Amino acid sequence: DAMVIQNPRYQVTQFGKPVTLSCSQTLNHNVMYWYQQKSSQAPKLLFHYYDKDFNNEADTPDNFQSRRPNTSFCFLDIRSPGLGDAAMYLCATSTGAGAYNEQFFGPGTRLTVL
Amino acid sequence: GQNIDQPTEMTATEGAIVQINCTYQTSGFNGLFWYQQHAGEAPTFLSYNVLDGLEEKGRFSSFLSRSKGYSYLLLKELQMKDSASYLCAVMDSNYQLIWGAGTKLIIKP
Numbered sequence: 001d002a003m004v005i006q007n008p009r010y011q012v013t014q015f016g017k018p019v020t021l022s023c024s025q026t027l028n029h030n031v032m033y034w035y036q037q038k039s040s041q042a043p044k045l046l047f048h049y050y051d052k053d054f055n056n057e058a059d060t061p062d063n064f065q066s067r068r069p070n071t072s073f074c075f076l077d078i079r080s081p082g083l084g085d086a087a088m089y090l091c092a093t094s095t096g097a098g099a100y101n102e103q104f105f106g107p108g109t110r111l112t113v114l
Numbered sequence: 115g116q117n118i119d120q121p122t123e124m125t126a127t128e129g130a131i132v133q134i135n136c137t138y139q140t141s142g143f144n145g146l147f148w149y150q151q152h153a154g155e156a157p158t159f160l161s162y163n164v165l166d167g168l169e170e171k172g173r174f175s176s177f178l179s180r181s182k183g184y185s186y187l188l189l190k191e192l193q194m195k196d197s198a199s200y201l202c203a204v205m206d207s208n209y210q211l212i213w214g215a216g217t218k219l220i221i222k223p
Contacts, residue, residue, distance in 0.1 A: 040122075040199075040215065040216070040218070041215055042201070042213035042214055043157070043201075045211070090156055097209050099145050099209065100145065100162065102147065102159045103147075103159070103211070104159070105158070106156060107155065107156050108156050
């Protein structure tokens, strides 16, 4: 089945220790997104790629970076995680970036910062 | 600023009908999405409205009024598995999704 895969599902890191989250997709979608979602809050868009065109949201902290080496894979790097970065990180994809394009989500990676 | 408002929590009875409202103020409008999110899981797509009116899909229906900046999600014949958060999201003029915080729906037997 075509899908969005995120690894790992649960990630524990220590304060200040870099961590990388990964996402892959078999849907062959052009657009990939990274969201941060905290409990009972709306998902917050961190980055999105239209193909290899990188788009950084204005309020995404510098502590977060992203890479998309090819169509299928996307990575989220947190350079120095703080306690406030503990959250669910969701990867999503869509065919295009315009109207009518629903987003398909992976299962998420829950990040704990000790 | 851009804003999506929906109730924080609602409770309903198994077998009944519930309506979850969403009001929005955004820079432009390119459609409104409803997603379902079970606790600890990713959102899954339910519906998309871009024209005024009602879209029906099985037990779920979604309504849009662009002039009022208003939508609702109607769930019929509620089942226990419908207990989840329901997120309203609007695509603005830049094709960015503006998300609401979600409505947590609790279904009681």
